Amino acid sequence: MSETVLNVNAPPKDHVMVLDGQGWVGLVSMMGSETTIVNAARVSFGKFVSEISERDIILMKYLLENRHTSPLEHVVFSFIVHCPLFVRSQWHRHRTWSYNEISRRYTETDIEFYVPPMVRSQSENNRQASEDTMSKEAQNEAREMIRKANEQSLKEYEALLTKGVCREQARGVLTQNVMTTFWATVDLHNLAHFLEIRDHAGAQWEMVQYARAIKQLIKPKLPHVAEIMHW
Amino acid sequence: MSETVLNVNAPPKDHVMVLDGQGWVGLVSMMGSETTIVNAARVSFGKFVSEISERDIILMKYLLENRHTSPLEHVVFSFIVHCPLFVRSQWHRHRTWSYNEISRRYTETDIEFYVPPMVRSQSENNRQASEDTMSKEAQNEAREMIRKANEQSLKEYEALLTKGVCREQARGVLTQNVMTTFWATVDLHNLAHFLEIRDHAGAQWEMVQYARAIKQLIKPKLPHVAEIMHW
Amino acid sequence: MSETVLNVNAPPKDHVMVLDGQGWVGLVSMMGSETTIVNAARVSFGKFVSEISERDIILMKYLLENRHTSPLEHVVFSFIVHCPLFVRSQWHRHRTWSYNEISRRYTETDIEFYVPPMVRSQSENNRQASEDTMSKEAQNEAREMIRKANEQSLKEYEALLTKGVCREQARGVLTQNVMTTFWATVDLHNLAHFLEIRDHAGAQWEMVQYARAIKQLIKPKLPHVAEIMHW
Amino acid sequence: MSETVLNVNAPPKDHVMVLDGQGWVGLVSMMGSETTIVNAARVSFGKFVSEISERDIILMKYLLENRHTSPLEHVVFSFIVHCPLFVRSQWHRHRTWSYNEISRRYTETDIEFYVPPMVRSQSENNRQASEDTMSKEAQNEAREMIRKANEQSLKEYEALLTKGVCREQARGVLTQNVMTTFWATVDLHNLAHFLEIRDHAGAQWEMVQYARAIKQLIKPKLPHVAEIMHW
Numbered sequence: 017m018s019e020t021v022l023n024v025n026a027p028p029k030d031h032v033m034v035l036d037g038q039g040w041v042g043l044v045s046m047m048g049s050e051t052t053i054v055n056a057a058r059v060s061f062g063k064f065v066s067e068i069s070e071r072d073i074i075l076m077k078y079l080l081e082n083r084h085t086s087p088l089e090h091v092v093f094s095f096i097v098h099c100p101l102f103v104r105s106q107w108h109r110h111r112t113w114s115y116n117e118i119s120r121r122y123t124e125t126d127i128e129f130y131v132p133p134m135v136r137s138q139s140e141n142n143r144q145a146s147e148d149t150m151s152k153e154a155q156n157e158a159r160e161m162i163r164k165a166n167e168q169s170l171k172e173y174e175a176l177l178t179k180g181v182c183r184e185q186a187r188g189v190l191t192q193n194v195m196t197t198f199w200a201t202v203d204l205h206n207l208a209h210f211l212e213i214r215d216h217a218g219a220q221w222e223m224v225q226y227a228r229a230i231k232q233l234i235k236p237k238l239p240h241v242a243e244i245m246h247w
Numbered sequence: 248m249s250e251t252v253l254n255v256n257a258p259p260k261d262h263v264m265v266l267d268g269q270g271w272v273g274l275v276s277m278m279g280s281e282t283t284i285v286n287a288a289r290v291s292f293g294k295f296v297s298e299i300s301e302r303d304i305i306l307m308k309y310l311l312e313n314r315h316t317s318p319l320e321h322v323v324f325s326f327i328v329h330c331p332l333f334v335r336s337q338w339h340r341h342r343t344w345s346y347n348e349i350s351r352r353y354t355e356t357d358i359e360f361y362v363p364p365m366v367r368s369q370s371e372n373n374r375q376a377s378e379d380t381m382s383k384e385a386q387n388e389a390r391e392m393i394r395k396a397n398e399q400s401l402k403e404y405e406a407l408l409t410k411g412v413c414r415e416q417a418r419g420v421l422t423q424n425v426m427t428t429f430w431a432t433v434d435l436h437n438l439a440h441f442l443e444i445r446d447h448a449g450a451q452w453e454m455v456q457y458a459r460a461i462k463q464l465i466k467p468k469l470p471h472v473a474e475i476m477h478w
Numbered sequence: 479m480s481e482t483v484l485n486v487n488a489p490p491k492d493h494v495m496v497l498d499g500q501g502w503v504g505l506v507s508m509m510g511s512e513t514t515i516v517n518a519a520r521v522s523f524g525k526f527v528s529e530i531s532e533r534d535i536i537l538m539k540y541l542l543e544n545r546h547t548s549p550l551e552h553v554v555f556s557f558i559v560h561c562p563l564f565v566r567s568q569w570h571r572h573r574t575w576s577y578n579e580i581s582r583r584y585t586e587t588d589i590e591f592y593v594p595p596m597v598r599s600q601s602e603n604n605r606q607a608s609e610d611t612m613s614k615e616a617q618n619e620a621r622e623m624i625r626k627a628n629e630q631s632l633k634e635y636e637a638l639l640t641k642g643v644c645r646e647q648a649r650g651v652l653t654q655n656v657m658t659t660f661w662a663t664v665d666l667h668n669l670a671h672f673l674e675i676r677d678h679a680g681a682q683w684e685m686v687q688y689a690r691a692i693k694q695l696i697k698p699k700l701p702h703v704a705e706i707m708h709w
Numbered sequence: 710m711s712e713t714v715l716n717v718n719a720p721p722k723d724h725v726m727v728l729d730g731q732g733w734v735g736l737v738s739m740m741g742s743e744t745t746i747v748n749a750a751r752v753s754f755g756k757f758v759s760e761i762s763e764r765d766i767i768l769m770k771y772l773l774e775n776r777h778t779s780p781l782e783h784v785v786f787s788f789i790v791h792c793p794l795f796v797r798s799q800w801h802r803h804r805t806w807s808y809n810e811i812s813r814r815y816t817e818t819d820i821e822f823y824v825p826p827m828v829r830s831q832s833e834n835n836r837q838a839s840e841d842t843m844s845k846e847a848q849n850e851a852r853e854m855i856r857k858a859n860e861q862s863l864k865e866y867e868a869l870l871t872k873g874v875c876r877e878q879a880r881g882v883l884t885q886n887v888m889t890t891f892w893a894t895v896d897l898h899n900l901a902h903f904l905e906i907r908d909h910a911g912a913q914w915e916m917v918q919y920a921r922a923i924k925q926l927i928k929p930k931l932p933h934v935a936e937i938m939h940w
């Protein structure tokens with residue numbers, strides 16, 4: 017039987033690049049549509065439609081604005097995400113998604129590292145925030161420092177492997193800029209919540225880019241929902 | 248815009264009838280396939296395939312038998328279920344499904360009642376169990392009693408509505424044999440757990456019929472999984 | 479070993495009666511306090527306190543108003559609830575609670591039925607709503623009809639049992655006014671969401687009473703949270 | 710108001726040290742007991758006890774061995790965990806726990822790194838496994854390499870901060886050996902599942918130590934459960 021082996025570090029066809037081409041989100045599959053939302057809501061009334069009408073758009077608007085979002089749970093997406101480890105950790109705090117991730121216990125190949133395309137400075141008056149106030153020159157210097165730190169950690173990792181140390185312990189010296197890939201499935205109710213929190217002033221810049229990439233991927237599939245939600 | 252209004256008491260095209268034609272389960276949509284399971288599992292190794300091979304079937308067998316079932320979460324199903332209220336209550340105890348149900352607060356039409364096609368007797372030595380030991384004659388008498396009780400409760404319900412009592416309070420006099428319809432979405436990991444518990448000697452006969460109907464609906468979609476799981 | 483057998487139809491010590499004494503909610507146990515919330519939030523900063531200060535109340539206000547409610551998940555409650563079946567069904571739609579319920583497959587004793595202390599009329603302009611516009615006389619007549627329907631269904635149930643029909647099928651003729659008892663555990667984050675939805679104009683009157691009883695039970699335990707949330 | 714500020718890097722009173730004193734798990738609070746399990750199970754029968762008897766132990770054994778574990782959900786624990794980042798990532802894959810974690814977006818102080826007390830070699834015939842076959846000398850050399858790599862990453866992190874780079878980007882150069890602290894709440898049903906998977910031959914050695922520490926902490930609280938589960 018023929019077997020096409022694809023590289024997990026390469027995006028699927030329907031994808032959006034982020035972080036200056038270092039990361040991406042791909043849409044692997046989708047179940048349901050705006051008609052699904054309307055019909056799942058109309059089960060309460062005992063009625064189905066095969067195509068949505070103006071009245072249904074008003075119904076969707078009502079559902080979304082009044083947090084009657086259980087009908088959104090019947091629309092489901094699978095994504096593949098390629099991102100830095102620290103973005104992955106924030107993402108995996110969302111416990112209503114299903115995840116399968118590449119494991120550094122299994123494989124030591126294809127290791128890539130993230131270097132921020134834009135380096136930000138620490139906010140003076142908000143402990144959690146960063147600001148876009150660094151000179152181009154200072155940013156370049158910082159990027160060079162980060163690139164070297166990443167490379168150095170890869171050398172140390174490889175030296176440990178050469179010494180015979182197991183992958184699961186050796187990976188401990190890799191920086192948190194290491195890139196990872198995971199498969200992620202979520203329903204629209206929980207995805208909308210994720211997008212609200214993660215495309216937000218309080219979120220880390222890198223995470224915001226992923227949230228916006230997802231909006232870009234799903235907007236054509238759910239045009240009325242996207243408009244109502246201001247995506 | 249044209250709008251086809253379907254009756255929520257009628258099954259979708261791909262369905263299995265149960266309880267002597269009184270209930271049914273319909274498969275509305277499905278996301279993913281056996282290839283999805285294999286690829287989600289292989290993310291750990293950083294490899295994808297476009298078609299499953301013999302080696303992949305062995306991998307699936309290993310995953311299922313060793314409870315490494317997270318890759319199954321990327322395969323998702325939406326069903327519409329038409330069943331008695333007491334079956335619905337057992338079903339809704341499964342908290343990993345998404346549900347939207349017809350509401351007797353919204354509508355008072357299309358009320359149907361369940362009458363058991365086979366009446367079972369109470370087990371003497373197992374408080375929870377029932378047995379198939381009733382004579383045809385005794386079953387017929389019991390069925391007639393149940394049919395009358397159902398009809399009587401509908402009359403009382405309608406008398407209360409006529410009196411101006413609100414639907415949400417009037418429904419209190421309807422028997423638990425009343426039929427309901429709900430939309431239900433679940434991933435394969437949680438569906439497999441449901442099928443294990445609900446097509447089981449400890450489950451109520453009516454519930455077992457629904458679990459078996461689901462197996463019948465999804466078997467053609469997941470032939471190797473079905474074989475490994477003995478569905 | 480001594481064994482005190484308590485009746486599941488009787489409330490625990492710390493409880494609030496509802497529905498004119500026909501139902502109740504009891505608080506069985508609680509884990510954590512307002513100090514827990516503050517400390518769980520402060521883990522982010524790497525600091526703990528042993529007693530809450532004015533600054534901590536401001537922190538709680540900030541957390542609650544900005545939906546940073548993950549620290550609330552470390553405060554947990556166990557309740558016992560005695561309510562009509564249709565209230566139970568609405569309650570069990572909340573999938574983040576843990577439930578254990580009395581089963582009519584196991585026991586046929588202690589069957590009670592709900593009769594509304596206040597009968598409401600159907601709203602003319604809102605399909606889902608009911609109104610408090612029925613005359614005392616009409617209410618008394620409706621209550622009498624409901625009481626008789628409940629009693630009649632119990633007689634039919636007992637007749638089926640006498641005939642040898644199993645409990646799990648015989649219960650089908652009991653009305654949805656039958657009372658049930660369940661044990662329910664939930665964390666404060668999910669409880670607050672429940673209270674917001676269920677003590678609300680859109681909720682059924684009976685359900686609202688239970689939500690308010692819970693507020694009454696937990697207010698003394700979480701005085702600042704209660705004030706911030708306007709319980 | 711007096712305020713005792715505790716260090717988040719120091720364990721609470723009731724704790725177990727792991728990884729040669731570098732990490733720990735502390736038990737912060739517990740709700741319920743073995744009596745709770747028995748009573749939650751007995752709700753089905755409509756009966757409560759105030760003290761467990763021999764018959765109740767048999768009931769617990771039946772529940773646990775037949776996976777009727779919903780009564781276990783009413784027993785809840787809060788832990789504080791101090792562990793390496795890679796252990797945290799495996800832990801947080803368990804989506805039924807509630808977590809609050811120290812954030813390197815908020816604080817740059819108290820940074821500690823893990824150095825394995827025992828360095829293991831890569832298994833030849835199992836991609837996922839490691840083995841205890843390294844000489845003491847080779848282990849010492851590997852430990853020294855890891856210690857230096859950790860220290861080097863801290864220097865690079867501090868240099869980036871000095872340059873004005875924001876904490877949330879600078880932390881990207883810290884190794885995955887960095888220690889973290891989180892608050893974690895879980896019910897006994899989901900904890901038992903965690904312990905089964907994480908104190909297991911397939912789990913990473915470091916993770917196994919944490920699972921065993923938890924067993925040690927809760928065994929005195931649930932002696933019969935511990936015996937039945939072979940903890």
